[in-house]
Amino acid sequence: MISLPVANLAEAKFECIFGRGCDGICCQNGRPPLSPTDQARIDPILKDKILPELRPEARKTIEKMGYLSGRKKIGMPTLRVTQGWCVFFKEGCVLHKIGAREGDPYRYKPELCALFPLEKDEETGEWFVRQKGYNGEFWDLFCLDPAISKKPAAESLKDELAYAERLEAAQSQPPLSDAS
Numbered sequence: 001m002i003s004l005p006v007a008n009l010a011e012a013k014f015e016c017i018f019g020r021g022c023d024g025i026c027c028q029n030g031r032p033p034l035s036p037t038d039q040a041r042i043d044p045i046l047k048d049k050i051l052p053e054l055r056p057e058a059r060k061t062i063e064k065m066g067y068l069s070g071r072k073k074i075g076m077p078t079l080r081v082t083q084g085w086c087v088f089f090k091e092g093c094v095l096h097k098i099g100a101r102e103g104d105p106y107r108y109k110p111e112l113c114a115l116f117p118l119e120k121d122e123e124t125g126e127w128f129v130r131q132k133g134y135n136g137e138f139w140d141l142f143c144l145d146p147a148i149s150k151k152p153a154a155e156s157l158k159d160e161l162a163y164a165e166r167l168e169a170a171q172s173q174p175p176l177s178d179a180s
């Protein structure tokens with residue numbers, strides 16, 4: 001049972017149709033920002049687990065220049081793009097696939113990608129579902145359009161909601177030095 005308060009959860013609609021008419025458009029030129037924690041999860045498995053699964057041109061780009069670009073969003077470096085797609089995309093998110101094989105699809109995936117389309121408003125601290133026409137949504141994706149996606153987000157986003165709740169719980173833990 002999820003108890004995380006999400007501002008528009010009652011009315012939000014979302015259905016991911018990746019593989020059923022969508023090729024993964026949210027990973028096309030998406031350039032998510034990566035936190036130091038995201039990078040620390042990726043770095044140890046980059047060479048042995050991730051690189052062998054990537055598109056040849058994405059692998060070449062990373063080997064030459066790394067997976068982070070010079071661009072920044074919300075103060076953090078963003079992922080590189082090759083031939084119009086995130087370097088970690090190959091018929092789906094390679095980070096997601098590797099994590100899923102090990103029992104947790106979110107183990108290596110950048111936090112913002114794992115939460116999508118859930119987001120926390122930086123100013124108010126309020127969680128919300130990204131929706132066309134809500135909170136200044138700028139991305140014109142059909143899955144964010146409640147007129148097209150008919151599934152209640154409360155049902156379709158159970159995993160993402162549980163993940164957001166885990167993140168909130170981890171952030172509210174006192175540092176180890178204060179906990180004793």
Ligand code: SF4
Pocket residue numbers: 026027030031032079086087088089090092093094095096109110113
């Ligand atoms: S890290 Fe994965 S989910 Fe995020 S944009 Fe890249 S391929 Fe897509």
